[in-house]
Amino acid sequence: MSRTVYVNGEYLPEEEAKVSIFDRGFLMSDAVYEVTSVLGGKLIDFAGHAARLARSLGELDMASPCSDEELLAIHRELVTRNGITDGMIYLQVTRGNPGDRDFAFPPASVKPTLVLFTQSKPGMADSPMAKVGMKVISIEDIRWGRRDIKTVQLLYPSMGKMMAKKAGADDAWLVEDGYVTEGTSNNAYIVKGNKVITRDLSDDILHGITRAAVLRFAREAQMEVEERAFTIDEAKAADEAFITSASTFVMPVVEMDGTAIGTGKPGPVAARLREIYLDEMRKAAI
Known part of the structure; x- marks a missing residue:
């Protein structure tokens, strides 16, 4: 039908x-x-x-x-x-x-x-990916400068996903001037200690709706949140990494450019934020 x-x-x-x-x-x-x-x-x-x-x-x-x-x-x-x-x-x-x-x-x-x-x-x-985590590669960010506007200009993000697929990964993180901007269709995060780090809002990234909710829940859970740009090297040395989007919610990232992040398995911070997000969003759904 x-x-x-x-x-x-x-x-x-x-x-x-x-x-x-x-x-x-x-x-x-x-x-x-x-x-x-x-x-x-x-x-x-x-x-x-x-x-x-x-x-x-x-x-x-x-x-x-x-x-x-x-x-x-x-x-x-x-x-x-x-x-x-x-x-x-x-x-x-x-x-x-x-x-x-x-x-x-x-x-x-x-x-x-x-x-x-x-x-x-x-x-x-209940995506199985949440149990095993995603693998990502890094690619140059060559999109137009107003990424904060959610336009249908999605050719390069689509190409980025295909680059990742060709490399045996699940997605790509975009890099500009040495710093991660975001994923092809998601916001990007790393975790160091109890600190959640993600790029600050500007014209450079999409102002994610899921991002806003997850950061609010992280602060309410007494996690430290730092909104700043981070490098690929920082990501590879992080304890955890994850993405957020409307369709994936909170999804762990366990590998960057072939290098394991943390233990190479989903970590406790991403798992807890996913749990909190889904619970709170279900309560508030209309």
């Missing part, structure tokens, strides 16, 4: 969903997106994702297609129509279809395009 998706006010079978070839998301990557996780049929940190969506739209001077309340209703309707227990809802907003190709932004009368679809991921919170 096909999924029901949402396109510009309509719920449609995925086979019937269409977007114009003149849509700027297709022609110019002139679009932003969000991914909200679903656990137990409920949305995880929806308010955080809605707030970041509004920020991304504002940074690009792009009109919002609807209110947060309307977005929430669409998310819930898609969960119901597709019978999603565990999984994700992908949302994309583009600057719309001006009827032709032009570098100049279209007039304000052109409505943005809004698309949402679901991805079912049964047992998402």
Whole structure:
């Protein structure tokens, strides 16, 4: 049975969903997106994702297609129509279809395009990867300078994941001027002693919604948090490492460029933060 998706006010079978070839998301990557996780049929940190969506739209001077309340209703309707227990809802907003190709932004009368679809991921919170940890490689960060805006310009992150796969690893950490920025689709962390270290917020990294929650929980658990850039050498010498994202939650990293991190197995800090995050997010889910 096909999924029901949402396109510009309509719920449609995925086979019937269409977007114009003149849509700027297709022609110019002139679009932003969000991914909200679903656990137990409920949305995880929806308010955080809605707030970041509004920020991304504002940074690009792009009109919002609807209110947060309307977005929430669409998310819930898609969960119901597709019978999603565990999984994700992908949302994309583009600057719309001006009827032709032009570098100049279209007039304000052109409505943005809004698309949402679901991805079912049964047992998402019980990923086997959390028990064994991820292996990552380091690659040069050559993305554009506004990584804080969650745009659909994902070609280089996609290439980075393929570089990792070719090297027998699970993902790549991006490095700029000798310092780790983030993972291809996640925020990056190391642990030294009881200190959790992750790059500070700026235009250089995505302002992760999961990141914000995990750092809050770490501080509440009396862990020391240091927001600063760190090097690959620091990562290799760390006691632990991990990533966070909406789809992986808190995921241990056990190897960097072929060098084991810590014991080469998931450590207690990442495991505890994953446990706290999932517990608290389930309680707050809507």
